[in-house]
Amino acid sequence: QQQVKQSPQSLIVQKGGISIINCAYENTAFDYFPWYQQFPGKGPALLIAIRPDVSEKKEGRFTISFNKSAKQFSLHIMDSQPGDSATYFCAASIGQESGATNKLIFGTGTLLAVQP
Amino acid sequence: KAGVTQTPRYLIKTRGQQVTLSCSPISGHRSVSWYQQTPGQGLQFLFEYFSETQRNKGNFPGRFSGRQFSNSRSEMNVSTLELGDSALYLCASSLMAATDTQYFGPGTRLTVL
Numbered sequence: 001q002q003q004v005k006q007s008p009q010s011l012i013v014q015k016g017g018i019s020i021i022n023c024a025y026e027n028t029a030f031d032y033f034p035w036y037q038q039f040p041g042k043g044p045a046l047l048i049a050i051r052p053d054v055s056e057k058k059e060g061r062f063t064i065s066f067n068k069s070a071k072q073f074s075l076h077i078m079d080s081q082p083g084d085s086a087t088y089f090c091a092a093s094i095g096q097e098s099g100a101t102n103k104l105i106f107g108t109g110t111l112l113a114v115q116p
Numbered sequence: 117k118a119g120v121t122q123t124p125r126y127l128i129k130t131r132g133q134q135v136t137l138s139c140s141p142i143s144g145h146r147s148v149s150w151y152q153q154t155p156g157q158g159l160q161f162l163f164e165y166f167s168e169t170q171r172n173k174g175n176f177p178g179r180f181s182g183r184q185f186s187n188s189r190s191e192m193n194v195s196t197l198e199l200g201d202s203a204l205y206l207c208a209s210s211l212m213a214a215t216d217t218q219y220f221g222p223g224t225r226l227t228v229l
Contacts, residue, residue, distance in 0.1 A: 036220075043120070043206050043220030044159070089159060102149050102210055102218060103172045106159035 002027060004092050006107025013114050019077040021110045023090035026071065030092040034104070035064065035075045038087045047075070047088075080114045087111050118142065120209050120221035128227045134195040137224045141188050141209030147171075148190040149218065150182060153204040162205075165190055166212070194226075202228045 005024045013019045023033075031052055036044035050057045050064045050073065057064045063076040077084055090107040121140045129135050141148050150162040161174040165184035182192040188209070194201055204225050208218040 034217075041222070043208075043222050045220065046217050049217075091159075102147050102164050102166075102208070102216070103161045103174070104149075104151075104159075104218065105161070106151075108158045 002105055004090055004105050004107045006090050006110060008110060010111040013080045015114055015116050017080050019080045019112055020074060021088055022074045023107050024072045025092050029094050032093045033073050034091050036089045044089060082114045082116050085112055085114050120207055120219050122207050122221040122224050124224060126225045129197050130229050131197055133197050136191055136193045137205055139190045139207030142219055145209035145211055146188055147210045147212060148184055149208045150192050151206045153206055197228045199228050202226060
């Protein structure tokens with residue numbers, strides 16, 4: 001119940017296309033859903049995050065769509081560029097008013113390759 | 117401002133040895149979390165420290181331990197190393213709360229021979 005399932009495992013998109021990565025969870029106590037981008041030799045970096053009280057959040061070319069009833073959320077990268085080629089991880093955590101913890105449960109990652 | 121720094125960046129040890137990894141969080145950040153990243157298991161939470169106290173712990177054996185100092189710097193220790201401990205160990209720091217952005221360091225690549 002603590003898992004976050006991510007798909008696809010890898011994705012090839014043409015430059016200018018839309019990249020879509022999907023995640024699903026079971027634990028309804030999750031209330032924070034970030035997406036991280038990781039380049040080889042680097043640590044993950046936060047791209048965008050969402051709370052379950054909104055269905056969509058957009059930051060530049062990156063959009064998170066959130067479906068609370070289906071317990072799914074997805075990352076859309078519009079106008080994908082070769083520089084977006086990286087591994088993307090979805091994650092989830094439980095935040096609380098007191099005793100809050102920063103334990104992130106990560107998906108298995110999606111290797112994105114954007115072809116020029 | 118400076119990011120999260122981890123030392124050393126690379127480490128080679130043999131089975132049975134122990135190792136200590138260090139993490140310096142972003143200035144002002146009080147929460148430090150540790151993650152293990154492997155090709156097979158992905159990113160897995162080890163533990164989190166806040167104000168020198170372990171606030172949460174993942175499902176790792178007792179050979180994995182950590183601590184946090186009063187300046188928020190953190191160390192993790194792995195005793196009696198096993199081949200399966202070979203991984204990238206990532207440290208992340210954040211201000212305080214669960215929804216504060218976690219900033220990851222570049223990691224320490226541990227190879228156990």
